[in-house]
Amino acid sequence: MRVTTTAVLLATVTLLAACDDKPTPTPASSPSVSAAPSGGARALTSGALPHAAAAPVALAGDAAEGQRLVEQYECSRCHQGTGQPAPKLALDCVGCHQQILAGKFPASPAKLAEWKPHVAYYQETPSLEALGRRLEPAYLVAFLQRPEDVRPHLVPSMPRLPLSAEQATHVAAYLTRGERPKAQRLDGADPAHGRALLENKSCGSCHEFSGVAPLTARPKPGVGSEEQQRAIRLAPDLRHTRDRWSPGALVEWLLEPERVKPGTLMPSHSLSPAEARDLAAYLLTTPLEPPRLKALPVRLPVLSRRVRYAEVVEQVIGVTCRHCHGDADLTLGDGGPGNTGGFGFTPRRMDLSTYERTNAGLLNAQGERESVFAKLPDGTPRLVASLIARQREEAGQVDPQVRGMPLGLPALSAEQVQLVESWVAQGRPR
C-alpha cells in the first residue's frame, strides 16, 4: 500500500531533514490598499474595460492582520512568495514533492522512481511574489473566498479555505502591500492589432484563451523542455485577465514580466509600448463566450456486486485522500489538514489510514465524534455528499454547507463515487 510507505518515510525524513530555509520574510510595507483608478477606453470598441469602468475600489483591509492570517492558514505549505519562512519538510506539500522529483529527497533511487509519477501533478503552484503589481485586490478578495480554476494545465487548484469575507480582505491587503502599478488609459489602442500580435508572438504555445476564436498555436503539455512544460502548467487561461488585472498593471507586465515578478516563466517578447497597449486592449475587451463548466456527472445506481474495503482503498482512499487524512502516529503528529488540522482548519480527527479508523468517524462542530457514514437529511451518507460536493464545485455549484473532497483536487469520477456509495450501502464489508 503505497501511501502507508510514504507515511513511514515522512517520519524518518522529518528526523533527517533540517528545514531548508527560504528567504526571510519581507516586512509589510504599506498597509493601504486601493486599486489603481483607471481611465476609460473610449477609443476602443464598444466593449467596456471591467476595471476601467468601475470606480476605484478601496479595500479597508489591514495588512498586518493579513500577515497574521497568512501564517495561521499556512499558505506557505503550498506557495512561495508569502513572506513567511518555508515550512518544515514534513509539512511542505509542494516542496517535498519537488524534492522527490528532483531526486534530492533522502530515499532510495527505487523509492524515488516509484513515487515520481504520483507526485508529478502536485509539483508546483504560482508564487505569490509581487501580487500588488499584478492582480487587483478586489479579485483576490473574491478568489480567496471562492477559488476558481485559473490554470487549465495545472491539476491541483486553490483549495476552498474557511476564510471569512473580512479575513479575505485583510489577506488581500497583505498580499498586495507595497508598490502598485501606475494607472494607464488605453485610449486609441487597437484590439484587432492586439489579436494579430497574440498570433504572431505565439502566445498560444503556453496560454489557453477560452471564449474567443481559437489561437493557431496550442499548448502541448508533456512536450518540450522541463521549463516549457512548467510554463504551460503555470500559464493562466487568458479569459480571466480582465477580472484580474488593471490596464496599467497589464501593460507593465506585457512589456517586462521579469521586472514585475522576478523569476517568472512568462518570457519577455520585446514589445513596443504601443504593441503592449494593443495586446492589453484585446485581452481586456474582446467579447467572450460564456465559460464552459464541467458537466455534473450523473449519479450511478449502487452496484449489486460485492464491494470490499480493499477495492475502495485502491480506487479512492489510497489515491488522493490519505495525504490529508493520514496516520498522525507515523508522521510525527501531523496527520494532515483533514485529521490533525492545518490550512486554517481545526482538527477534525478524520483518519482514513485503516478500516477501523475510517469507521471511527470525525469530530463535528461541537467536538463530538460522528460517523462519516451518517445520512444527511436527503439520505446521502456524509462521505458521499463530500465527494458529490466536489463534482458540483467543478460544475460551478458551490455548496456553502458541504466542502468538496478531495479538497483542491479534481473531483472523483461517477464510477469512483458509485464504488464508495455501494460499499457504504452494503454495510462497509472488509
Ligand code: HEC
Ligand atoms: C515529506 C514529503 C511529503 C509531504 C510533506 C507531502 N507529500 Fe504528498 N506525496 C509524497 C510522496 C512520497 C507521494 C507518493 C506516494 C506514493 O507513491 O506512495 C505523494 C503523493 C501525493 C499525492 C498523490 C496521491 C498518492 O498518494 O499517490 C497527493 C494528492 C499528495 N501527495 C498531496 C499532498 C498534500 C496536499 C500535502 C500537504 C498537506 C502533501 N502531499 C505533503 C510526499 C509528501
Ligand code: HEC
Ligand atoms: C493545498 C495547497 C494550497 C494552499 C494551502 C493554498 N493555496 Fe493558493 N493556490 C494553490 C494552487 C494549486 C493555486 C493555483 C490555482 C490555479 O491557478 O487554478 C493557488 C492559487 C492562489 C492564488 C492565485 C495566484 C495566481 O497567480 O493566480 C492566490 C492569490 C493564492 N493561491 C493565495 C493563497 C493564500 C493567501 C493561501 C493561504 C490563505 C493559499 N493560497 C493557500 C494551492 C494552495
Ligand code: HEC
Ligand atoms: C513560455 C510560455 C509563455 C508564453 C510564450 C507566453 N506566456 Fe504569458 N504567462 C506565462 C506564465 C507561466 C504566466 C504566469 C506567470 C506567473 O504568475 O509567474 C503568464 C502570465 C501571463 C498573463 C497574466 C495572466 C493572469 O491572469 O495572471 C498574461 C496576460 C499573459 N501571460 C499574456 C501573454 C501574452 C500576451 C503572450 C504573448 C505575447 C504570452 N503571455 C506568452 C507563460 C507564457
Ligand code: HEC
Ligand atoms: C488537501 C487536503 C485534503 C484532501 C486531499 C482530502 N481532504 Fe477531506 N478534509 C480535508 C480538510 C481540511 C477537512 C476539514 C474540513 C472542514 O473542517 O470544513 C476535510 C474533511 C473531510 C470530510 C468531512 C466533511 C464534513 O462533513 O465536515 C470528509 C467526509 C472528507 N474530508 C473526505 C475526504 C475524502 C473521501 C478524500 C479523498 C477522496 C479527502 N477527504 C481528501 C482535507 C483534505
